[in-house]
Amino acid sequence: NKNESPQWEPICLYKKGELIDTMTTTNDGAIHTKELPLGKYELIETSTPVGYMPADPITVELTPGAQDIRVISKTQRIVDEKQSFEFNFIKTFEESSWFQYHDIAGRETRFGLFTRHPLIINDVTLPADSCLDITELDEHFTGSFTTDFAGEYYIKELTTHEAYSLADDVEITAFYKPEGQQKETIHLIEPIKNKIKRGDLNILKVDSETGAGLAGATFKLYTIKDQSPVDIGLFTTDQEGKISVHNLEYGQYFLTELNPPDGYYPNDNVTELSIDGIQELMLEIANLATITEVRKTGDSTDLLAGAELLIKDSEGEIVSRFTSGAEPHTIRGLIAGEIYTLVEETPPAGYKRNPDPVTFTVSEDGSVNQINISNQQTEVVITKRDAMTDEPLAGAEIEIYDSSGTLIYKGITDHNGQIKVNGLIPGAYSYCEVQPPLGYAQNPSIFSFVIDSFGQTTGELDFTNEPTELIIKKTTEDGQLLADAHFKIVNETGQSVTFRTEEGFYAVDRQGDIHTLISDNQDLICIRYLPQGTYKITEVQAPAGYEVGDPTTVVITSSTSTSNPQHISISNRPLPTLAKSTNSGIQNLPRTGESRTTIMLSLCLIGCAGILFGTFRQKRHRPKKKS
Known part of the structure; x- marks a missing residue:
């Protein structure tokens, strides 16, 4: 037609x-x-x-008609049938390593047949890119289009599963072939392939306070397949704290931190993330640095400034060195779970170095590690002793001077013979005695000691005093020692000094019961421990046959000592004897009724009684002789 x-x-x-x-x-x-x-x-x-x-x-x-010869005009219809075209194609989908998109993708895919150029059909012109037909895929992932018109076309993917990118357009041309079949079938040689959408994941690990990038954090990236986790890989942040994972397939993933950067608490959050294949995914994950507080204290809870401290790791490497202040010192970034040792290098001024290292383990639960290290004040103990007995001496007044000569302390020894001075700073010091204990000579020496940077004290910290010593020598006028002379000693206030006996000397003793000192012809009267001052020595009984000596005053000074005793000598004159008269020439006779023999016997008896009494008193009160 x-x-x-x-x-x-x-x-x-x-x-x-x-x-x-x-x-x-x-x-x-x-x-x-x-x-x-x-x-x-x-x-x-x-x-x-x-x-x-x-x-x-x-x-x-x-042919001619009947009888006549004539031409008959004959009409014949010639009928043509239209030629049609069928386009067949195959659809394939990239298979995922972890997800099951392939099985369902075909059901969501649609294609359209479009004109590439304007096309005239029955006097109607279709513009370019006109959609002539839409088709779906069958269960074998194949599709087809049919058209009655030759021309240039393209197959365009209209929709597909969200995990896939739309395929590129496929151009196709239909030509009329006079010798061809009524329906020309055109098969696309290459399948139309869909690729899974892919995207990049960028992770930045930062310090939660400073925002600085953190190296060394290890993450595990995984997804879920058949209700079980499937590991994608392990990734570690670089020096800038970054991780870049490229070409991740479209889908849901999970990111967890396996190991935090050194010096940071773990971030236990599991991050769920989606790769949509449209834009890069940027994640910023922060970690809190470990915090360790070091508190330097003294005898109380008050913080001490000025201590020089260091922290070593388990390998002995120094990881931090600092000086304590009025607030706890904070150290950020010690490795959680690791063992460290805190060592004091130099103590605060006025304190002794703590020699004991403090070992601690950095907590892993995010809590602040609080480390305490204490110090004792420097302590200088000066001890005063008796040079003769080594017994401690109370009552000595001592002054301490620093290296510039400034008086920094003045004190008196206690019943233990000690003064204790706390809190002296490192340096050189000297001290001296300004007032000795009662009954002792002053020690004129200047002593020294040194406190080092660790608060340890070295030097002369013990010193002695010699007792005062007074030696009384009782003699005749010609220098011969006389025994059995009795003396009393009175101080400046008129109070009688009392004594006790020690081996070889009389010792001043306020509780003593001896008030009278007796000379011995075998030795001298030795008196020790008289306090400094002026004393009056009075002879209360002379040796037999001698007159009582005159009172004597003696001064005990700060230099009077056992090595430099005070000596006094008290001599006695003999009593005058009976003598004949030279003027009258008359001899004294016994009174009436007395005979010379009777008188002499009486005198002898009286003399013997006096000797016995004196001997008894001497044995009772005389000090024991040294062996």
């Missing part, structure tokens, strides 16, 4: 194989031959209107 075609092609007329004429259909689809001789002819369509198959050849016979 030529009327259906706007475009006409030639038709050839043949007789016995000889081309008689070539004709073309008119707008109404008709052809008209010229007058022809009677006979058989064959009409052959050499070309068809666009979009139609060529018709089969037609035989036409021109």
